[in-house]
Amino acid sequence: MTINKNALPKHCNYLLHSSIAHSELELNASSPFHNPVFLRALEQQVCVGANSGWQPHHIELPDHQLLFPSYLKSHSYGEYVFDWAWADAYQRYGLEYYPKLVTMQPFTPIAGQKHFGKALTDSAVAQLADSVVDICQQQHLSSWHCNFIEQTFAEQLQDNGMMTRHGVQFEWHNQGYASFEDYLTRFTSRKRKTTNKERRVARSSVDEIVWRMGKEINDQALEAFYFCYQTTYMKRGQKGYLSLSFFQQLAKQMSENMLLVTAEKDQKIVASALFFFDQENLYGRYWGCLQELDMLHFELCFYQGIEFAIAKGIQRFNPGTQGEHKLYRGFEPVTTYSSHYVARNDFSAAINAFCIEEQQYIAQYAEQCKKLLPFKTQP
Incomplete structure (x- = not known):
C-alpha cells in the first residue's frame, strides 16, 4: 500500500x-x-x-x-x-x-x-x-x-x-598489516602474551575453525549456524529476532557478502559467527554456540574477523555494538x-x-x- x-x-x-x-x-x-x-x-x-x-x-x-x-x-x-x-x-x-x-x-x-x-x-x-x-x-x-x-x-x-x-x-582499523602476528607487534608485551594465550585456549577446545563464503555456505552449515544462534538466545530466555528462512534467502541472494566462521569438534559445528563484508568494511553480526567453551567467542567473533580483514585488505571491522572487552583486543572507540x-x-x-x-x-x-x-x- x-x-x-x-x-x-x-x-x-x-x-x-x-x-x-x-x-x-x-x-x-x-x-x-x-x-x-x-x-x-x-x-x-x-x-x-x-x-x-x-x-x-x-x-x-x-x-x-x-x-x-x-x-x-x-x-x-x-x-x-x-x-x-x-x-x-x-x-x-x-x-x-x-x-x-x-x-x-x-x-x-x-x-x-x-x-x-x-x-x-x-x-x-x-x-x-x-x-x-x-x-x-x-x-x-x-x-x-x-x-x-x-x-x-x-x-x-x-x-x-x-x-x-x-x-x-568499537572498531578495528587496518594499518596495512601483513598478518595477525604483524598486528600484534603493536601490542605491549603483556597484552600480546595474553592475546596469544586466549587464542591457544580457544583453539585447543575444538578440532578446527573453518571459513565459508559464497556457495560454501550451504544449507547444512547454515542450519547448524542457526541452531547455535537460537540456542544462545534461549540461554537468556529470549528468541532471536531473525528466522532461518531469512538467512537462507540472504545466502541465495547475497552470499558474496557473507562469511560464516565455524568451530568444529568431532565433525560437528559447536559454535559459529556470521559476518557480512564489502570491499572496505567487515561487520560481525550473529554469534551462537552449543556449549560455552573458554575464549571461543573472542576467537570466532574478534580474532578470526581480524585475520579475515587482514587477508582481504579490508580497512575497518565493526564487531557489533557495546562491550568494553573489545578494547583489550584493539578495537578503538x-x-x-x-x-x-x-x-x-x-x-x-x-x-x-x-x-x-x-x-x-x-x-x-x-x-x-x-x-x-x-x-x-x-x-
Whole structure:
C-alpha cells in the first residue's frame, strides 16, 4: 500500500510505502545492510511486519528522489539507541509513547547511509524534517528516531530542529598489516602474551575453525549456524529476532557478502559467527554456540574477523555494538550519531537537555576507553 500526501503543502510532499518493493526509485546499496536485498528479505520472511513490532513505513521524497527505509514501532527492541527512559516518562504521565517512527535498518546498529537515492542536499533534509513532523502529527506518533547515521546528516538534521544523541562503538582499523602476528607487534608485551594465550585456549577446545563464503555456505552449515544462534538466545530466555528462512534467502541472494566462521569438534559445528563484508568494511553480526567453551567467542567473533580483514585488505571491522572487552583486543572507540524528534514540546525540552548532557559524558567515556587499548603507543 502507498499513501499519497499530495494534499499537503509542497514542503511536506512525501509518499509512505508499506514495502520496500513499492518504491519505483532505483535502489543502490552502500553496504550489505543498506541493500534492498537485505531489506526485502526482512519483509518477505516476516522478520518485520505482522506481530514483530516493526511495521514498514518507508518515507519517499519524490521531489528529491530519495527513499528512507522506516518503521512504525510498538516497542524499542532491536534499535540499540536506548530510549526506554523516555517511554517510562511518558507512561508516568499517563501518555502513550508507542507507536513511534524509526528510520534505520532493523536489528542492525551499523553506522552509515540511511537513504536510497541522490545525495542529501540541505533542501532535501529540510523537507525530510518537515515531513516526519507532519507524519507524527497526522498519525499521532510520539516521536521519530533516525539511528546510526553519518555525522554530516546528523548536523543537517540538527540545523532543522532535530535533537542529536551520541554513542560509542568499537572498531578495528587496518594499518596495512601483513598478518595477525604483524598486528600484534603493536601490542605491549603483556597484552600480546595474553592475546596469544586466549587464542591457544580457544583453539585447543575444538578440532578446527573453518571459513565459508559464497556457495560454501550451504544449507547444512547454515542450519547448524542457526541452531547455535537460537540456542544462545534461549540461554537468556529470549528468541532471536531473525528466522532461518531469512538467512537462507540472504545466502541465495547475497552470499558474496557473507562469511560464516565455524568451530568444529568431532565433525560437528559447536559454535559459529556470521559476518557480512564489502570491499572496505567487515561487520560481525550473529554469534551462537552449543556449549560455552573458554575464549571461543573472542576467537570466532574478534580474532578470526581480524585475520579475515587482514587477508582481504579490508580497512575497518565493526564487531557489533557495546562491550568494553573489545578494547583489550584493539578495537578503538568511535562516536555514533542519531537524530530525534519528540512531538510534545514539554517532553522535547527535557529530552534535549538530556541529550546535550549525554554528549559530554560520551566524549569523556571515549577518552577513558582509549586508555584501555593494548597498543604500545596510542594510534
